[in-house]
Amino acid sequence: xxxxxxxxxxxxxxxxxxxxxxxxxxxxxxxxxxxxxxxxxxxxxxxxxxxxxxxxxxxxxxxxxxxxxxxxxxxxxxxxxxxxxxxxxxxxxxxxxxxxxxxxxxxxxxxxxxxxxxxxxxxxxxxxxxxxxxxxxxxxxxxxxxxxxxxxxxxxxxxxxxxxxxxxxxxxxxxxxxxxxxxxxxxxxxxxxxxxxxxxxxxxxxxxxxxxxxxxxxxxxxxxxxxxxxxxxxxxxxxxxxxxxxxxxxxxxxxxxxxxxxxxxxxxxxxxxxxxxxxxxxxxxxxxxxxxxxxxxxx
Numbered sequence: 001x002x003x004x005x006x007x008x009x010x011x012x013x014x015x016x017x018x019x020x021x022x023x024x025x026x027x028x029x030x031x032x033x034x035x036x037x038x039x040x041x042x043x044x045x046x047x048x049x050x051x052x053x054x055x056x057x058x059x060x061x062x063x064x065x066x067x068x069x070x071x072x073x074x075x076x077x078x079x080x081x082x083x084x085x086x087x088x089x090x091x092x093x094x095x096x097x098x099x100x101x102x103x104x105x106x107x108x109x110x111x112x113x114x115x116x117x118x119x120x121x122x123x124x125x126x127x128x129x130x131x132x133x134x135x136x137x138x139x140x141x142x143x144x145x146x147x148x149x150x151x152x153x154x155x156x157x158x159x160x161x162x163x164x165x166x167x168x169x170x171x172x173x174x175x176x177x178x179x180x181x182x183x184x185x186x187x188x189x190x191x192x193x194x195x196x197x198x199x200x201x202x203x204x205x206x207x208x209x210x211x212x213x214x215x216x217x218x219x220x221x222x223x224x225x226x227x228x229x230x231x232x233x234x235x236x237x238x239x240x241x242x243x244x245x246x247x248x249x250x251x252x253x254x255x256x257x258x259x260x261x262x263x264x265x266x267x268x269x270x271x272x273x274x275x276x277x278x279x280x281x282x283x284x285x286x287x288x289x290x291x292x293x294x295x296x297x298x299x
Contacts, residue, residue: 007270014169021166022217028265029239032249039064042109046070047116049086051220055245091140092126101147108155111252114141114162119187123180131180137190142290160210161251168192172276174286196283202259209258211251216264218244
């Protein structure tokens, strides 16, 4: 499939939009070009040693980048990442993030890929007594990029590529004080939060280049059953982890405008009025809450 950047208007209706992005996505998934190269660039990838993140890390290294990964564990399939520096980090534990950043040295990063994500099967809380999905998917990444900003560890126009997902369309709010109700609901809220983070980063830090990406619906540990209908869905409709990495690689390398939302099958998405991702008040409120939670670590 040819690579182009013309904006696409998504389907109206929440379920029809999600289905449109899932059905036939193996055929429609956009592949990242081999160029431009990233020689001499430094990249930081959360969740970058397993799953989709492993293939993001590999793709960046193939293009010449020096990669540091932050991950809770290593891939069970492909093994270690030769040439990458790996730090063991729990994004649900702010002190773990601080300790990892203390190990990064003083050379700034050109790319930060916020890839790590959590889809819990049951209610869990972190050491901060926060719902775990929010803490990992949203707050953990906020603490990460804010510490990088405060410590001058990002180059001018550094790209921050945030993994989101079209499931966000099912949510209207994202906040630390919303309790766990179901896996899909907390995950959808966190993905809406990720889009709001990109919007606020664009507004508050014009010297940075934030991008949101939808990697596709990936046949990974997030999507479960090995038998019956869901096994069929996995084999016929869902894309591989390597294919799912293409969106982040496109966000990291291609000429996308700051604040863009890149979708693995639609390309650049032209969000329409009424879309929850365009709720500027919700985005601002979330940012304020994240800043309050992160404040003790930013001193």
